[in-house]
Amino acid sequence: MIAFPNCKINLGLHVLNKRVDGFHDLETVFLPLALKDVLEIITADKLTFTMTGINIPGSADDNLCLSAYRLLKRDFPLLPPVHIHLHKVIPTGAGLGGGSSDAAFTLKLLNEKYHLGIRQETLLQYAAQLGSDCAFFIENTPCYATGRGEILEPLAVDLSAYQFLLVHPGIHVNTGWAFGQLSPGKPGHSLREVNFKDVQDYKGKVSNDFEAAVFQAHPEIAAIKEQMYATGALYASMSGSGSAVYGIYEKGKKITGLFSETGYSVFRIS
Ligand SMILES: C[C@](O)(CO)[C@H](O)COP(=O)(O)OP(=O)(O)OC[C@H]1O[C@@H](n2ccc(N)nc2=O)[C@H](O)[C@@H]1O
Numbered sequence: 724m725i726a727f728p729n730c731k732i733n734l735g736l737h738v739l740n741k742r743v744d745g746f747h748d749l750e751t752v753f754l755p756l757a758l759k760d761v762l763e764i765i766t767a768d769k770l771t772f773t774m775t776g777i778n779i780p781g782s783a784d785d786n787l788c789l790s791a792y793r794l795l796k797r798d799f800p801l802l803p804p805v806h807i808h809l810h811k812v813i814p815t816g817a818g819l820g821g822g823s824s825d826a827a828f829t830l831k832l833l834n835e836k837y838h839l840g841i842r843q844e845t846l847l848q849y850a851a852q853l854g855s856d857c858a859f860f861i862e863n864t865p866c867y868a869t870g871r872g873e874i875l876e877p878l879a880v881d882l883s884a885y886q887f888l889l890v891h892p893g894i895h896v897n898t899g900w901a902f903g904q905l906s907p908g909k910p911g912h913s914l915r916e917v918n919f920k921d922v923q924d925y926k927g928k929v930s931n932d933f934e935a936a937v938f939q940a941h942p943e944i945a946a947i948k949e950q951m952y953a954t955g956a957l958y959a960s961m962s963g964s965g966s967a968v969y970g971i972y973e974k975g976k977k978i979t980g981l982f983s984e985t986g987y988s989v990f991r992i993s
Pocket residue numbers: 733736745746747748749751818820823853854855856857870871872898899900902963964
């Protein structure tokens with residue numbers, strides 16, 4: 724069985740308060756984008772895991788695909804064993820939720836492969852145990868999110884009339900560090916007040932609380948956003964805790980020469 728775990732971007736992100744469990748309550752809008760890893764699960768003699776594509780620092784044993792497998796293994800026999808192969812395309816530590824997506828898609832594929840019959844609400848609960856972003860990838864449609872990011876309300880937003888430019892400068896921003904830089908507070912206005920269907924309406928209303936601290940530590944990330952506006956983006960922002968930055972452009976608009984000599988990873992998604 725094969726699946727293609729996609730990435731997400733955050734259209735706005737407000738960090739509201741620090742909780743007693745150490746996590747933060749936030750509000751954000753998650754938008755799935757078609758930059759995808761490849762995940763294959765096939766029957767095998769014993770549990771094995773291999774990876775190709777972008778290198779993920781650290782031990783393969785800590786991979787979120789295996790965490791997802793082990794989580795279900797506590798409640799289901801999962802026999803016969805499987806081989807899991809992950810081909811990594813989505814940059815890691817980029818605020819694009821790639822690891823969370825792999826974990827959520829592993830849950831979904833195992834549910835299908837072993838005919839476990841786990842319902843959507845229960846899958847969402849398993850996913851939330853693996854990471855704050857993970858539940859979103861079970862739904863995988865535009866959502867207004869609160870709590871740790873796991874309380875999801877579908878949002879009727881279709882941005883297929885636009886094209887997206889996604890730029891990753893290769894800087895790894897640690898999510899825990901980024902949360903530690905903030906002094907949470909009540910935002911001037913809620914993201915609920917924004918009409919997300921109209922990208923022209925975002926500028927000045929949709930903001931990401933992580934930008935100030937991350938831009939201060941890495942001015943080159945702020946420069947990416949500025950360049951996107953200079954080349955006609957209707958809206959540009961860092962995603963999540965960074966370091967990837969996205970620009971939303973009118974479809975058909977030619978975006979030429981941007982970041983071609985920087986060594987940054989650049990993805991055009993339309
Ligand atoms: C910044 C976002 O990408 C926005 O979508 C997410 O909130 C991050 O979600 P994630 O990568 O799945 O994060 P997790 O793996 O659950 O947590 C990593 C670390 O980030 C911090 N963290 C994360 C989410 C949250 N709502 N509050 C937090 O304080 C915690 O220190 C935690 O130890």
